[in-house]
Amino acid sequence: MIKPRTPPGVMELLPRDQIAFQRMLDAIRGGFERFGFLPVETPVMELSEVLLTKTGGETERQVYFVQSTGALEKQDEGRPELALRFDLTVPLARYVAEHEHELAFPFRRYQMQRVYRGERAQRGRFREFYQCDIDVIGKDALSPRFDAEIPAVIAAVFDALAIGDFTIQLNHRKLLRGFFEGQGIEGERQMLVLRELDKLDKRGQDAVRATLAGDGFGLSAEVVDKLMAFSRVHSNGHADALAKLDALGSGTLLFEEGRDELRAILDQLKALGVSENRYAINLSIARGLDYYTGVVYETTLNAYPQIGSICSGGRYDDLAGHYTKSKLPGVGISIGLTRLFYQLREAGLVATADSSVDVLVALMDDAMLADALALSQRLRAAGMNVETQLEPRKLAKQLQYANKAGIRFVAMRGEDEAARGTVAVKDLRRGEQFEANDAEIANALLKAKETGHA
Template sequence: MIKPRTPPGVMELLPREQIAFQRMLDTIRRNYERFGFLPVETPVFELSEVLLTKSGGETERQVYFAQSTGALEKEGEGLPELALRFDLTVPLARYVAEHEHELAFPFRRYQIQRVYRGERAQRGRFREFYQCDIDVIGKDALSIRYDAEVLAVIHAVFSELGIGDFTVQLNNRKLMRGYFEGLGIADGEQQALVLREVDKLDKRGADYVRETLTGEGFGLSDEVVGKILDFVAVRSSGYEDALAKLDALGQGSDTLNQGITELREVLQLVHALGVPDSDWCLNFSIARGLDYYTGTVYETQLDGYPQIGSICSGGRYEDLASHYTKSKLPGVGISIGVTRLFWQLREAGLISGIEESSVQALVALMDESRMADSLDIARRLRAGGINTEVQMEPKKIGKQFQYASRAGIRFVVLCGDDEAARGVVAVKDLQREQQFEVRRDELASALKVELEQARALAGRR
């Protein structure tokens, strides 16, 4: 006998939780599709030499390799042939480069798949987790307008997920770079080092950061450091204020001016797209991956749970697939790490674990002789679009109700000899604690109406 257990670092759910998780995935996908993004799936493994081009970083040390028994026996010089994807961006780059001549540009794809990283085993760290990505890829050029649309997608997703108030925070790497240049910090690497210190503001406080930046290593003047700290503290509040915050930066280097122009256009279109002012803001401290993003950058925070950190991030990049093709493929995209998000929401008590089941009705078995009739009722319910389970084995009726209640099944349908003779069924609505009778041929549509009412109510919350 072998002890059944999962490897460390994976999130495996019981059915009730899996239903809640699946609803999150479905909501994300529905909104991605609503904005016209097309589905792509790539294989879980790529050829190692194709996947590991960027190489060298920490990511590569976390890569999983896959080998069949045959390959293991042969043993190897060098890396195994196959490696598991560690994100969805490198597979996207490979996909777009490989199918470049069969795709229409701008190419708008969504991809919802699991990725693999050999993280150190630790609570809340996953070796297997879902990423839900969208990207718009242009050929040679890509309009800044897509940067606004991507923000609208983030907004639509988190509005419908209904996990609380959130704020999409927006910045632009050119704006940031231009501002630093204006302060005499022109070197990209130097900027990165300064920003790393600035990132410690929350944890160490302003005094610590000021001391470090004016200290020996950096040697910046009090004035410059003051300006940096003022700059990264900027948050806008509403559309007009955001435009004013941009105006207040005045004129500067070409880079700064371009950043301001880009951000201003993005804000105007975000406005036109109907994203409410209260749900986004400028945040001049956001930098994201410094070696990758080149323009707009996004982070998203749950207002009530800032400690969770960004739940959806991304930005604009200059060239997606320079390792695979000579074509210039600029893009803008975001990623939702939904496994970690779900885990965090559960930890915060925001996933109740008493979600309504995906099963909507249980046809109870009153008596052995009524089995065939139960199946007929179930057939009608299913044909009418109601997810239905049938009690197949005799069991006390109280136990059947108990089961439905524990499982989160809303309706229990009863049909004894009396109901059958009258052509009706009795329905117990466990959610509203009501019982009613309905004609058998109207059962499915009656339940559908009830379910749609509940959905409409939930939507209004």
């Protein structure tokens, strides 16, 4: 006998949690599709040569390689031919470059699949997790107008997920770099300073100030003050965001370009009718990756800042330089749904879902089986998800089962109801019972289903 168990670092759910998870996936997909994004799925395995174009990075250390039995037996030396994707960005780059001549640009795609990373096993760290990504890819160029559409999608998605108030925080790499330029901080040092500023929350003002003014950086007290003040800028409401941007004073060409783009994004969000509570500028947002070149996004739950960003991304200049000579700039975001679901559950923010089954059709008497089957099919034809009790069992047990399984309605048709041409229904959520004619039962149930949602 072998102990049945999953490998460490994966999330496997019981059905009712899986239903809750699936509803989140569906809501996200719905939001992505509302904004015209098209679905893409890529294979979980990519050729190692294609997947691992950069070598030696931390990412590669986390890659899972795949080998068939045959390849293992050959004891091939060197890197196995296949590897599991570690994100959806590299597969997107490969996909767009491979199908460049078959796609229409700007190409809006969404992709919601699992990715794999050999993370250190740890609570809340996953080796297999869902990413839900959208990106818009341009050919040669991509209008900054797409930068404003992305937060509108994020807002629609998280409104639909209904996990509480959230703020999409915006910053701009050109604004940041322009500001650094203005302070005489150039090139590589910009990244190093950014990295220090990123630690403000953890290390506190004084420690970061000391580092920046210390020998390593050698910045003047005045510059350090300006940096600290800059990274503390965040807005509250639309007008405040514009005012805070104005109040930054004038700067380098790059700085002004970044500020103009941020202003345009704010204008466009307003035109899109996105509630001004949903977005803010936050000039401390940097996003670790060198990859981003324009706007950057982070999204936080207002009541749970400790969860960190639940949806991040930004604008990049060159998606697929390893695969094609075409310049493919893009903008996108990613939701790490497995981690988010885990954290929401820990915070008590996802309740166990009701069953996906709407109605249990009870078996009142074994002689009524054909009747119960026919009733089930009528309800299914009306669009309800129906489980039929197929084996004789005490009614109390059937009700108990429905209750435990999160099935809201139990339809009961015994000899009495059959004689009357009716069906009795128990609404377990409301603790009520009603009866309807055979001809009306499907509509009565659909109507009851619409009311009294938990």
